[in-house]
């Protein structure tokens with residue numbers, strides 16, 4: 001009897017989440033149904049990168065070592081029977097939804113592409129390739145290696161930089177500015193010139209204006225200048241290591257260190273355009289399925305129903321896993337995903353001692369954000385995400 005192939009594209013929060021969910025129940029399901037199953041996890045990166053902690057860990061080894069942010073995916077899956085699971089280190093290049101095949105190029109340990117295009121058949125597919133942006137500090141650029149190199153570069157250059165500019169007033173930029181302000185701001189012995197460009201009218205547009213204003217006050221108290229309504233148009237590296245930036249108002253500035261925290265977009269360039277919505281995400285129905293295809297699911301930032309972020313992943317991924325199991329056991333369509341809340345929900349540390357945020361539409365005191373997130377950046381979640389116990 002032939003094996004039912006479940007292929008998962010992407011091995012980050014969402015892809016690993018679905019893989020763990022399935023692998024925990026597949027042995028029992030094999031016994032019950034008499035079928036054989038196999039889960040294949042395919043990704044460009046051998047290591048999971050703990051993006052949540054990036055604003056702190058990019059500036060200094062944290063909690064202990066630079067590699068605490070980069071954990072081998074393999075570690076998390078040695079616990080399962082080897083015949084049920086395969087890890088494929090490859091760049092995914094194409095998808096044929098009619099033939100039900102994924103196309104990819106294998107990579108070696110040095111991250112070099114080492115094969116011609118190969119094809120893999122799938123019976124069930126899960127698309128979880130996430131989002132990517134211009135800077136490797138804020139998204140995978142292929143493997144985890146460019147991100148690791150970017151951390152090393154920032155750690156080498158920031159101590160001697162006199163001026164640091166952070167671009168992007170969302171959570172990532174605001175959090176990073178808080179960390180930079182804490183280490184290099186006006187309460188330190190040799191304060192640097194630190195600027196945050198929000199690129200908008202205010203910080204944190206996902207939250208009510210008063211919360212963004214509070215974040216700005218925290219930053220200014222640390223000596224971070226916050227400027228609004230200016231966007232970066234162009235940047236070039238100068239011979240002496242500084243960066244020259246051209247802004248949307250035509251002005252130019254020179255900074256010693258530029259940190260680009262802008263523009264994460266769904267990473268689905270390998271997908272047929274018919275599956276993609278205006279934001280580049282994959283259109284899904286209430287069951288997290290692509291409505292026009294059989295047994296094709298979407299998880300994480302790639303899904304059209306995702307606002308981006310981990311709360312969606314935490315509550316949505318188990319629905320996907322459950323619906324796949326329901327389908328494999330001939331138990332109908334499964335369950336419809338319902339968001340836990342549509343109200344404001346975001347915690348934003350501004351340095352290790354304070355923060356802003358809201359939960360279920362309630363403004364949360366700085367002290368609570370500090371306890372939950374600012375103190376440790378939830379680094380205990382990194383290992384748990386890989387092991388499937390988060």
Ligand SMILES: Cc1cc2nc3c(=O)[nH]c(=O)nc-3n(C[C@H](O)[C@H](O)[C@H](O)COP(=O)(O)OP(=O)(O)OC[C@H]3O[C@@H](n4cnc5c(N)ncnc54)[C@H](O)[C@@H]3O)c2cc1C
Pocket residue numbers: 009010011012013014015042043044045051052053054055090091092093128129130131132137138139140142143172267270299300301302308309310311
């Ligand atoms: C600095 C920062 C801080 C954040 N903090 C928070 C936070 O505090 N709370 C919160 O809720 N969210 C936060 N987020 C958002 C969170 O990181 C994302 O929601 C999450 O990473 C999405 O997970 P994902 O599994 O969907 O995809 P991603 O994490 O984007 O992973 C995509 C996976 O797909 C692989 N991949 C992509 N394309 C290909 C391809 N063509 N071939 C092979 N493999 C491919 C990648 O290698 C990777 O394994 C933060 C993001 C950043 C950048």
Ligand SMILES: *[C@@H]1O[C@H](CO)[C@@H](O)[C@H](O)[C@H]1NC(C)=O
Pocket residue numbers: 044091092107111112113140141142143
């Ligand atoms: C995958 O990694 C390779 C480098 O090893 C890179 O050239 C390629 O752009 C990456 N693909 C994606 C989609 O990230």
Ligand SMILES: *[C@@H]1O[C@H](CO)[C@@H](O)[C@H](O)[C@H]1NC(C)=O
Pocket residue numbers: 238240241242254256
């Ligand atoms: C590099 O050169 C630019 C332009 O001349 C100057 O503004 C900047 O301060 C220099 N940076 C360093 C680190 O010397």
Ligand SMILES: *[C@@H]1O[C@H](CO)[C@@H](O)[C@H](O)[C@H]1NC(C)=O
Pocket residue numbers: 134135232233235258260262263
């Ligand atoms: C910064 O991000 C913008 C897009 O938001 C991009 O156009 C630009 O090239 C990036 N600059 C650097 C230096 O990474």
